[in-house]
Amino acid sequence: MRKSITVALALGIGAMLTGTASAQLKLGVGAPFTGPNASFGAQIKNGADMAIEDINAKGGIQGQKITTSYGDDVSDPKQGVSVANKFVADGVKFVVGHFNSGVTIPASEVYQENGILDITPAATNPKLTERNMWNVFRTCGRDDQQGEIAAQYILKAFKGKKVALVHDKTTYGQGLADETKIQRSFPRSNSPALISSSSAACTPKAA
Numbered sequence: 001m002r003k004s005i006t007v008a009l010a011l012g013i014g015a016m017l018t019g020t021a022s023a024q025l026k027l028g029v030g031a032p033f034t035g036p037n038a039s040f041g042a043q044i045k046n047g048a049d050m051a052i053e054d055i056n057a058k059g060g061i062q063g064q065k066i067t068t069s070y071g072d073d074v075s076d077p078k079q080g081v082s083v084a085n086k087f088v089a090d091g092v093k094f095v096v097g098h099f100n101s102g103v104t105i106p107a108s109e110v111y112q113e114n115g116i117l118d119i120t121p122a123a124t125n126p127k128l129t130e131r132n133m134w135n136v137f138r139t140c141g142r143d144d145q146q147g148e149i150a151a152q153y154i155l156k157a158f159k160g161k162k163v164a165l166v167h168d169k170t171t172y173g174q175g176l177a178d179e180t181k182i183q184r185s186f187p188r189s190n191s192p193a194l195i196s197s198s199s200a201a202c203t204p205k206a207a
Contacts, residue, residue: 025066026050028087028116030080030097030107033072040099044121045070048096073103084110092116102171108136122128125175143172147179154180 029048031041052066060066067111069090071083079182080103087095088110095111095118098104104123111118112135120128121136126142154163 007160020094025061025064025094026069026090026092027066028069028071028083028090028095028097030071030083030087030095030103031074032075032097032103033070034200035074035076039098040122041072044096044099047121053117071097073098073100073107077171078101079105080107081110083107087111088114095119096121100172101128101175104128104141108133109205111135125171143175143179146176147181148183150180151183169186 012083016096027048031044032053033045033167048068052143055061056065069087071086073080073083077160079122080098080100084095084107093116095116097118099120099122101123102125104118104120105125105128108118108128110116112133115135115139116137119139121139123138124140124143124146126144126172129136129138129142165177167177
């Protein structure tokens with residue numbers, strides 16, 4: 001996470017510096033710092049903090065130090081938009097976030113309208129980067145990429161057996177299950193059944 005965010009910061013902020021005369025660069029970190037995905041939010045925050053510390057210790061980017069504004073989106077789309085608007089008011093020009101696709105997608109629209117660059121280390125829904133928005137990037141694999149890998153594993157490990165894909169009805173869970181099922185590598189005779197489940201026990205990541 002630290003290495004990924006360091007690269008994102010260097011590339012993203014470097015691209016935003018043309019014509020900038022400010023002595024400091026304002027970075028926003030948006031993630032679920034409370035709620036069911038707080039542990040993931042903590043990873044994003046810690047990774048960003050360490051990356052910023054490393055960059056500032058080396059003189060910043062083109063001589064400009066990075067300052068940080070944090071926003072807790074609680075994995076909620078509406079709160080994510082509120083965080084995005086807060087970043088706009090704070091004068092943020094670059095955002096690391098968010099964790100959930102369902103939060104990142106609406107928040108990114110606010111960022112686009114206000115000229116803010118957004119790089120997410122975790123949102124995997126293909127729709128995020130298929131809207132032809134100039135300002136949105138990700139450093140993680142998409143659902144369709146993960147689905148292909150999952151499909152290949154299932155075919156290899158459970159060849160000829162009946163397989164059920166269980167998801168938790170979140171954007172992430174359903175998207176990954178759908179992408180795994182539609183992979184062309186599944187022969188019709190071994191196509192897995194798709195089952196919906198609202199069980200909290202099978203919720204590795206809300207979206």
